[in-house]
Amino acid sequence: MFDLTGRRALVTGASGGIGAAAARALHAQGATLALAARRADALQALADELGDRVHVTPCDLSDPASVDALPKAAADAMGGVDILVNNAGVTRDNLFMRMSDAEWDAVIAVNLTAAFRLARGCLRGMMKARWGRMVSITSIVGTTGNPGQGNYAASKAGLVGMSKSLAAEVASRGVTVNCVAPGFIETAMTADLADAQKDRLLSAIPAGRMGSPEEIAAAVVYLSSDEARYVTGQTLHVNGGMAMI
Amino acid sequence: MSDIADRVKKIVVDHLGVDEEKVVEGASFIDDLGADSLDTVELVMAFEEEFGIEIPDDAAETIQTFGDAVKFISENAANA
Numbered sequence: 001m002f003d004l005t006g007r008r009a010l011v012t013g014a015s016g017g018i019g020a021a022a023a024r025a026l027h028a029q030g031a032t033l034a035l036a037a038r039r040a041d042a043l044q045a046l047a048d049e050l051g052d053r054v055h056v057t058p059c060d061l062s063d064p065a066s067v068d069a070l071p072k073a074a075a076d077a078m079g080g081v082d083i084l085v086n087n088a089g090v091t092r093d094n095l096f097m098r099m100s101d102a103e104w105d106a107v108i109a110v111n112l113t114a115a116f117r118l119a120r121g122c123l124r125g126m127m128k129a130r131w132g133r134m135v136s137i138t139s140i141v142g143t144t145g146n147p148g149q150g151n152y153a154a155s156k157a158g159l160v161g162m163s164k165s166l167a168a169e170v171a172s173r174g175v176t177v178n179c180v181a182p183g184f185i186e187t188a189m190t191a192d193l194a195d196a197q198k199d200r201l202l203s204a205i206p207a208g209r210m211g212s213p214e215e216i217a218a219a220v221v222y223l224s225s226d227e228a229r230y231v232t233g234q235t236l237h238v239n240g241g242m243a244m245i
Numbered sequence: 246m247s248d249i250a251d252r253v254k255k256i257v258v259d260h261l262g263v264d265e266e267k268v269v270e271g272a273s274f275i276d277d278l279g280a281d282s283l284d285t286v287e288l289v290m291a292f293e294e295e296f297g298i299e300i301p302d303d304a305a306e307t308i309q310t311f312g313d314a315v316k317f318i319s320e321n322a323a324n325a
Contacts, residue, residue: 127287127290128290169283
């Protein structure tokens, strides 16, 4: 089950906690990888750890030219892109009344617009191949909302709407488009939270603990697999029961 | 001209799975050959690759029939 031998996956934000875990998990199932993120040194370290079948394709997702170049760079390195994992995401939290246009724009640009451009860039090859998988990492807050994260929640909800629309367009071509919505996961993004904030969040999780990046990665592997071919336009919530949607 | 028409016809037949004799000058991809909007995008992509040309979106919209496609490609393909 979930054998990805011969599949070629482009993973953005691959230097981060969830991105690196997704890359490791896809690689473990046999996929060839193109790792994208800003920090080439971090990507190279991950590539060295994984060994063969791994390419490093650095990209700054806040730079449109860099985004547009990425699908081609990944396809050149791997011979094509069968699986796109839109994982890269940034936060610029602020209360709504204080949120600047720059904070709004920066988050939408990386989390949503870059994902759109990458999906568009990878689509042609997938359509021709009559096989493709797109998996975007969203967030529970895209569904529930979260104070201080108007921009981030909007970007994640935007990914869901984008994915559903694209899923409807390309389902007949063997291309599926889905989202994985993590809840409260142990990563650098959540390490900054104050202990009191963590305690409050944990009390709202029926599973009684934070999730691990590997638990998100497993969902990415499933949705990337041939076995998930009849699943499209969906969001798989991985959150320990924190929200049941 | 006939070479271009043959190559275009082959792409249309392969992609839409229609009988060759249905692919005539005035045959509309959507109305006569059963294409949906995504098929028309894929056909344009296939023409671009076959003939090594770029078909801009506004030009692509004017390519409604087999004859339109042959005409556009004849006028724009360098290696045809």
